[in-house]
Amino acid sequence: MVLHKLQNDGMGLFKQISLQQLWRGAVTTLLAYPLVLLAAVTGTAAGVTLAELSFEQRQRSLYLEKLMLVSSLGLILFFTLELLVRKYKLALQWRLLLQLAGLLLLGLYFYFLPPELEDRHWLRYLMLALALHLAASYAMFLNRREENAFWQFNKTLFLRLLTSALYTGVLFLGLVVAVLAMEELFAVEVDGEFYAQLWLFMVGVFNTWFFLAGVPANVRELEQTHQYPKGLKVFTQFVLLPLVSLYLLILYAYFGKIIVQWAWPEGWVSVLVLCFSIAGILSLLLIHPIRNEEGNTWMRTFARWFYRALFPLIILLMLAIWRRVSEYGVTEGRYIVAALALWLLATALYFLFSRQKNIKFIPVTLSIVAVLAAFGPVNAFRVSEWSQVNRLEALLQENGVLVGGKVQQQHPPVSEEVEQEVSSIADYLARRHGFEALQPWFNGSLQDSIAAATDSLDNRWQRNFAARGKVLDLMGLAYTPGSPRAGETYFYFDSQPPGAGEAVHDIQGYAYALQFHLRNVEGGSERREYTLGGAPLLVSMDEDATTVYFRFEQETLKLDLLPVVQKLARGQQEQVKPADMTFVVQGEQVQLKVAIEELSGYRKDRYYIQSVGASVFVQLPE
Structure with a gap:
């Protein structure tokens, strides 16, 4: 019934308006919400640009991700400010002052965001976005009266949102079919990224513009309205x-x-x-x-x-x-x-x-x-860090690792269950908060030790993994995955357990050396791209959960890790030595020596590698 009404309203709308009226309406909306649409266009442009970049290029353009995030917040922030301007009929100078304050807040938010966003930044963004959306619903109705106007206003926004989504979806599908027809009928080549970019434009710009054109403004009229669809x-x-x-x-x-x-x-x-x-x-x-x-x-x-x-x-x-x-x-x-x-x-x-x-x-x-x-003052992030650090402190004290407020690398043997708990907390801290809160437990600079282990790594996943391993190493503990869920078996390999020195590899006969770390998640894995002698080398796990693929020019080399994964999953970690995890992969154009340094995953209905890190040595043909 709601969709039927929306369709009828839409047909009636197109019968009553002309292209000139549409143009005037678009211009009127632009003048009414200039910074809202500027934020929409800016965020969409950042998203369209990101869609064209490879993984390595994205790593060098992290500001675009920040720009998308801040622009989406700016969209709803400026919308709320414009509602306040309408409600209180503020003069132009006050409107400009509010807009300037909004730009300043967004600029500060962008400045204080780190170059590479982590989980806590996204979660904080989601909570802030929720608060701004809710504020937009009541910004014009801060007094106790006008409850009916409040309901009517949000009812209109709700229906307008449905209408915008319907029009955006139909128009997007129509344009996709038109482009596909051009490809098939006229042999026009269209990049695969075009469809994602078109979707971003339709959702970011068209949908926003269309929605804003139907936002009600007169609160007094709304208070006297009692229509119920x-x-x-x-x-x-x-x-x-x-x-x-x-x-x-x-x-x-x-x-x-x-x-x-x-x-x-x-x-x-x-x-x-x-x-x-x-x-x-x-x-x-x-x-x-x-x-x-x-x-x-x-x-x-x-x-x-x-x-x-x-x-x-x-x-x-x-x-x-x-x-x-x-x-x-x-x-x-x-x-x-x-x-x-x-x-x-x-x-x-x-x-x-x-x-x-x-x-x-x-x-x-x-x-x-x-x-x-x-x-x-007692936000989710502060309380969570405090709670997990206290849990970690209690575990280490109970097992003789933390004595007199200081970590002892030489300590009594620790059970596997305790190592699992400690590893779980260390993994959480690495991903969400870092290890600054643990500094009082160590005599030397913990941050310097972590920096030495992470500064040369490419992305935050690698840095988090290395930081976690370094902290556990300083505690004299090994990373131990947690207890598996029902029907699951975890496996793990680390070529550098606590107390071991840095790995040494024989590079004789190889011209290039590189390192990679891949995380395999639902829906696909990460990829790494390198340039060797002017030719690209692509490392991925997209096609299989236990095979690493090396694509060099027209040739694809495969490294099947299933045999060692099966041995690890059977609980035979102690039988797998670093030498057993070094493989030579020979192709027609290139020879690779791959030294697996970290491998983890689980088995349920099949074997599934979640992360793999390795050093690779490359010999190109002369």
């Missing part, structure tokens, strides 16, 4: 509310099972409770204006009992997250789940006991939670 009512009443009710029954049945069995809830139940809560709150917001109308008994009953029914599930959510935190400490993900659980509790209490029950409470408080989780 019939299609939205049908969707909410007959699709969304029944689904939410079904989730409620499933979660209550699981809650009863936990009580009967007196067992801890599974961690996955947190996702279900959060999804149910979000869908339920969205349903309440969608039916808010008509819930008390005659004939809407089901909606009225749902609105009355939803928050009461939420309390047992909030308890279930808190128990699930408490179990994970008590066993494995706080991480950013667990912090966010706990924060959302507390927010759900506060929201349920507000709508049950407050006389006002203003729906603006939901976006306002959630945006505050997002900002505090990202930048507050």
Whole structure:
């Protein structure tokens, strides 16, 4: 029904307007939201440029990734500022001042972002983006009144978003078919990156421009409007509310099972409770204006009992997250789940006991939670680092590795289970926070030791891996993968265990030496490209999970690692020596000597290499 209405509205729109009107509308939108569209164009240009670059070129153009991130934030920030200008009818100088302040904030954000973005930067970005999107929903309605205008405004934005997505998708598919027809009929050559770039343009520029053209501006008119789309009512009443009710029954049945069995809830139940809560709150917001109308008994009953029914599930959510935190400490993900659980509790209490029950409470408080989780004094990143460092400290003290506040390289033997825990924490710190907090445990400069091991490496994955290994080496411990999940077997090889010196390789007869580290993830692996004597050498694992491919000019050489992987997976690591991990791969144009230095992965239904690092020595034909 909603899509049918959108289609009818779209047909009616094209019947009533001309190309001149479209052009005037586009210009009017540009003048109304100049910096919003500038941010959209800038971010899209950065994305289109990135799509053309190889992996090695991207490593030298990391600022483009930062520019995309900051531009996407700028888009919603300037949109929110323009809404404030409209609401309070600010003079031109105040509008320019707000825009200048926004540019300054974005410039500072761009400046303080590191050249290479890590997981914590993306997570902080997502929380900030959520807060800005929520702020846009209530920026023009900061007083307690105008609740109907608030609902009507966001209803219009919601429908406009659906309309924009529909038009963007249809237009993109139409253009793709047109380009394919040109390729087939007229033998026109089109680069593979063109389609990704076209998609980025359609989503970044066209979709944004089209959406902005339909944003309502007159708050007074909205307050007097009481239109409710019939299609939205049908969707909410007959699709969304029944689904939410079904989730409620499933979660209550699981809650009863936990009580009967007196067992801890599974961690996955947190996702279900959060999804149910979000869908339920969205349903309440969608039916808010008509819930008390005659004939809407089901909606009225749902609105009355939803928050009461939420309390047992909030308890279930808190128990699930408490179990994970008590066993494995706080991480950013667990912090966010706990924060959302507390927010759900506060929201349920507000709508049950407050006389006002203003729906603006939901976006306002959630945006505050997002900002505090990202930048507050006890934000997700600070608390997570503190928790994991304390866990690591307790483990090392219990096993005689940390004595009197200092790490002892010579210490009693440590069990494999403890090494797994320590390795897991070290891996987390390497990926999310670094090791600055561990400096008091070491006499020398920990940062200098890590820098010596990582400065020559190409990217952050390699640097994180090397930093983790160096810290464990200084503790006199070896990296040990964690306990496998059901049906999985981990394998691991490191040519330089603690106490071993740097590897020495015989390079006689070889003209070039290089190093690579590949991470294999779902959907494909990383690639590395090198230039040898003017010819490219491409190293990848794209075609197989246990084979490394070396493509030199027109020839592809294969290094099958399955035999050694099988031996490692059978628990025979001690039988695999560095000499066993050195291979000579002979081709017609090139000869390679490959010394595997690190290899890790797991076996479930098949063997799967997650990461591999090696030194490669190359001999080209004379």
